[in-house]
Amino acid sequence: MTVPSSTLILVEDVSKRYLTSSGPVSALDDVSLRVDAGEFCTLIGPSGCGKSTLLGMIGGLVTPDRGRILIDDRPVSGPDPRRVAPVFQDAGLFPWRTTVENVEFGLELQGVSRERRRQVATELLGPLGLSAFAAKYPRELSGGMRQRVAIGRALALDTKILLMDEPFGALDEQTRVLMGEWLLDIWRRTRKTVIFVTHSLHEALALSTRVVVMTARPGRIKSILPLSLPYPREMESPELVTLRAKLWGEIREESLRAMGEQARTAS
Amino acid sequence: MRVLAARVVIVVALLVVWELAARAWNPLLAVPPSVVPPALIDLLMLRSYPDLPRHLLVTVREIAVAYALAVAAGLGCGFALGLYRTLGRVYAPILAALYAVPAVVWYPSLMLFFGLDSASKIAFGFLLGFFPITLAVLAGIRQVSGGLLTVARAFGAGPVTTFRLVMVPSMLFTLVGGLRAGLALTVIGVIVGEVLGSKAGVGALINHAYGLLRTTDYVALVLVTLALVVTSDALASVVERRARRWAE
Amino acid sequence: MPSPAWSSAGRGGGRNDGAARAQRRLVKRARIVGLQLVSILVALVAWEVAARGGWVDPLFVPAPSAVAAAFGRIGAAALRALGDTLVKAGIAYGIAVVLGVGAGLALGSARRLRDVLNPFVIGVYGIPKILVLPWIVLLLGFGAAPAIVYGTIQAFFPILLIVMGSVRDVDATLLTVARSYGARPWQLYWKVILPAIVPAVLAGMRLGIVFCLLGVLIVEMFAGVRGMGYVMGSLANGFRAAELFAVTGLVSAASIAIVLTLDVLNDRLAHWRG
Numbered sequence: 001m002t003v004p005s006s007t008l009i010l011v012e013d014v015s016k017r018y019l020t021s022s023g024p025v026s027a028l029d030d031v032s033l034r035v036d037a038g039e040f041c042t043l044i045g046p047s048g049c050g051k052s053t054l055l056g057m058i059g060g061l062v063t064p065d066r067g068r069i070l071i072d073d074r075p076v077s078g079p080d081p082r083r084v085a086p087v088f089q090d091a092g093l094f095p096w097r098t099t100v101e102n103v104e105f106g107l108e109l110q111g112v113s114r115e116r117r118r119q120v121a122t123e124l125l126g127p128l129g130l131s132a133f134a135a136k137y138p139r140e141l142s143g144g145m146r147q148r149v150a151i152g153r154a155l156a157l158d159t160k161i162l163l164m165d166e167p168f169g170a171l172d173e174q175t176r177v178l179m180g181e182w183l184l185d186i187w188r189r190t191r192k193t194v195i196f197v198t199h200s201l202h203e204a205l206a207l208s209t210r211v212v213v214m215t216a217r218p219g220r221i222k223s224i225l226p227l228s229l230p231y232p233r234e235m236e237s238p239e240l241v242t243l244r245a246k247l248w249g250e251i252r253e254e255s256l257r258a259m260g261e262q263a264r265t266a267s
Numbered sequence: 268m269r270v271l272a273a274r275v276v277i278v279v280a281l282l283v284v285w286e287l288a289a290r291a292w293n294p295l296l297a298v299p300p301s302v303v304p305p306a307l308i309d310l311l312m313l314r315s316y317p318d319l320p321r322h323l324l325v326t327v328r329e330i331a332v333a334y335a336l337a338v339a340a341g342l343g344c345g346f347a348l349g350l351y352r353t354l355g356r357v358y359a360p361i362l363a364a365l366y367a368v369p370a371v372v373w374y375p376s377l378m379l380f381f382g383l384d385s386a387s388k389i390a391f392g393f394l395l396g397f398f399p400i401t402l403a404v405l406a407g408i409r410q411v412s413g414g415l416l417t418v419a420r421a422f423g424a425g426p427v428t429t430f431r432l433v434m435v436p437s438m439l440f441t442l443v444g445g446l447r448a449g450l451a452l453t454v455i456g457v458i459v460g461e462v463l464g465s466k467a468g469v470g471a472l473i474n475h476a477y478g479l480l481r482t483t484d485y486v487a488l489v490l491v492t493l494a495l496v497v498t499s500d501a502l503a504s505v506v507e508r509r510a511r512r513w514a515e
Numbered sequence: 516m517p518s519p520a521w522s523s524a525g526r527g528g529g530r531n532d533g534a535a536r537a538q539r540r541l542v543k544r545a546r547i548v549g550l551q552l553v554s555i556l557v558a559l560v561a562w563e564v565a566a567r568g569g570w571v572d573p574l575f576v577p578a579p580s581a582v583a584a585a586f587g588r589i590g591a592a593a594l595r596a597l598g599d600t601l602v603k604a605g606i607a608y609g610i611a612v613v614l615g616v617g618a619g620l621a622l623g624s625a626r627r628l629r630d631v632l633n634p635f636v637i638g639v640y641g642i643p644k645i646l647v648l649p650w651i652v653l654l655l656g657f658g659a660a661p662a663i664v665y666g667t668i669q670a671f672f673p674i675l676l677i678v679m680g681s682v683r684d685v686d687a688t689l690l691t692v693a694r695s696y697g698a699r700p701w702q703l704y705w706k707v708i709l710p711a712i713v714p715a716v717l718a719g720m721r722l723g724i725v726f727c728l729l730g731v732l733i734v735e736m737f738a739g740v741r742g743m744g745y746v747m748g749s750l751a752n753g754f755r756a757a758e759l760f761a762v763t764g765l766v767s768a769a770s771i772a773i774v775l776t777l778d779v780l781n782d783r784l785a786h787w788r789g
Binding site (some may be wrong): 291357458463476 | 516547550551553554555575576630631632634635643645646647648649650652653654671725730732733736737743744747748750751754759760762766767770771774775789
């Protein structure tokens with residue numbers, strides 16, 4: 001099978017099972033996906049649909065039980081900070097490091113010289129809006145600022161791929177929207193490939209070039225919604241309203257199924 | 268299973284090495300494990316120390332009195348400092364500062380004041396047990412969720428009702444933990460007091476055996492004292508579990 | 516691109532009543548300290564009056580003035596004894612910290628080791644150490660050795676447990692983040708675990724010094740010929756209440772001072788914790 005040369009990430013028939021106290025649970029079941037370079041691909045679905053597991057697999061932290069994942073035609077066998085940089089929902093900043101020290105963390109692990117990595121990190125602070133907070137510690141920053149530091153840490157590696165697991169999930173609504181706009185700006189300037197996991201329809205529709213809807217457990221791909229509308233998106237435009245209704249229709253079904261299963265396992 | 272086997276192997280290996288090394292070097296001082304069971308039997312059959320029961324009783328009594336005092340004073344002080352904010356803000360730091368002093372510095376003064384009798388041991392045990400109880404009460408009060416108190420007030424509950432229905436259940440866990448720690452420390456305080464100088468109690472017997480180089484009897488006495496300590500803590504944990512169930 | 520307007524609204528900066536608030540806090544603190552000093556003063560005066568008035572037997576409870584006078588008399592000897600005790604405690608402390616932190620790191624990271632040894636550690640920790648003291652003295656004699664060994668034993672366990680717990684409790688997210696950025700095992704230790712446990716290590720060290728002092732004093736009281744514990748024991752036996760109170764006060768003050776110093780050091784080194 002020939003794969004188009006623009007394909008950056010290839011997920012092939014990937015499955016994953018977890019052993020829990022109540023028996024084996026299938027997180028992902030035969031998932032296949034192709035992501036092209038430069039895409040903003042969003043994974044959306046109810047809780048437990050395996051989207052974080054899939055992201056973890058692309059990032060090399062989780063090994064599939066079956067199937068494989070290729071990045072740049074190379075199989076993924078562990079974290080690959082030269083190609084993939086992660087951002088987590090919990091910003092995961094090291095509390096004993098200042099902002100700039102947190103941003104340069106990835107570079108430090110790779111053995112980049114102190115001057116060079118300090119320079120890269122400091123330059124990044126500008127677009128991050130954090131120049132005035134270079135020497136502050138995470139406890140002195142707000143939630144939104146901490147996420148920006150986490151994103152900066154990922155950007156510092158200058159990888160082709162950015163993985164983001166509900167990065168704005170812990171923020172309030174207004175901050176989320178503004179952070180989304182800011183992220184979009186960064187993405188368009190750096191031309192990275194972003195894989196973005198979210199619960200939020202608004203984020204999916206405002207940010208993505210493609211939305212991948214996943215089913216409730218066991219996670220499979222239910223449908224893929226390509227979005228070729230120009231940026232910044234007119235969220236009230238008729239096309240987007242129709243798209244939102246369509247997207248919600250797909251997700252709602254799966255969410256109800258997930259809720260039903262939760263009720264079953266809880267009782 | 269493998270973990271259990273590993274532990275058994277460790278224990279057996281330690282006993283064997285100890286036995287061989289002790290016999291090789293100095294069986295009197297190093298006390299090989301093999302001499303312990305007969306010495307223990309001698310002790311329990313009241314052959315080596317015929318008035319062991321009397322001494323045990325003395326120690327148990329000292330612990331009981333000291334603990335009762337520690338609980339009363341600890342709860343009283345803790346609630347006074349915790350519920351009356353100004354009082355707490357002024358005196359709690361003083362208490363915390365005293366906590367930084369190793370408790371044994373008070374013991375010579377207690378001995379001077381109370382003599383070698385039970386009173387000094389009770390006083391020392393009280394001092395040791397008092398602090399963790401007070402601190403636990405303070406910590407427990409501090410962690411009562413403000414949200415819950417607001418709910419109680421919104422429903423019109425008065426101070427006593429709030430105390431009974433919101434504060435006590437919220438802080439029960441911390442409180443019982445503190446009471447348990449207090450008992451453990453009281454027990455240690457009484458035993459330390461006895462070993463450092465007393466006429467009666469298991470600590471005095473230990474001191475006596477040590478003085479006469481009756482090392483096997485000494486080890487047997489230590490084991491009996493350990494049994495006492497373990498029993499008291501086991502009782503405490505039973506009470507703790509009972510209290511927890513009652514609270515839920 | 517200009518940074519979003521909301522990005523400059525950071526924490527803690529630019530509130531114009533910050534100065535007024537700080538001043539109110541200072542006044543409150545001053546009032547508290549004032550009340551504390553007044554309380555202590557009142558207690559001392561009441562004590563003096565009670566002793567002078569004969570309400571308490573001056574043989575057992577000497578007046579503060581008598582205590583002060585006694586301190587003047589034996590001050591030099593007391594300080595020498597205190598120094599002796601502190602030296603022993605210091606040595607024990609050094610050993611206990613090295614052993615405790617090392618063992619804590621080892622047990623905290625090696626899950627299998629910990630699973631096997633955990634009940635032993637907790638069991639031995641639960642034994643009142645005083646029970647082995649006579650045996651230690653029998654083995655090591657009356658010099659400084661039993662005091663140092665016993666002080667080490669007293670401080671070792673709390674430090675071990677605290678460090679072990681802190682290694683186990685390192686935020687798993689931080690480890691996941693580090694691993695996803697390509698950290699190798701030694702980097703996980705050096706760059707995540709060790710910095711993360713610094714507050715706990717400092718807390719353990721602060722606790723340890725009190726236990727070290729405690730251990731050394733106990734040994735000096737039980738079977739010593741020098742040091743503060745021995746001096747206090749002798750004074751008690753000789754019914755020299757005023758001198759005993761003076762010396763007790765000295766040791767207490769020294770202990771509080773040491774702990775306060777460690778607290779300040781703690782704050783300085785772990786200020787990122789907030």
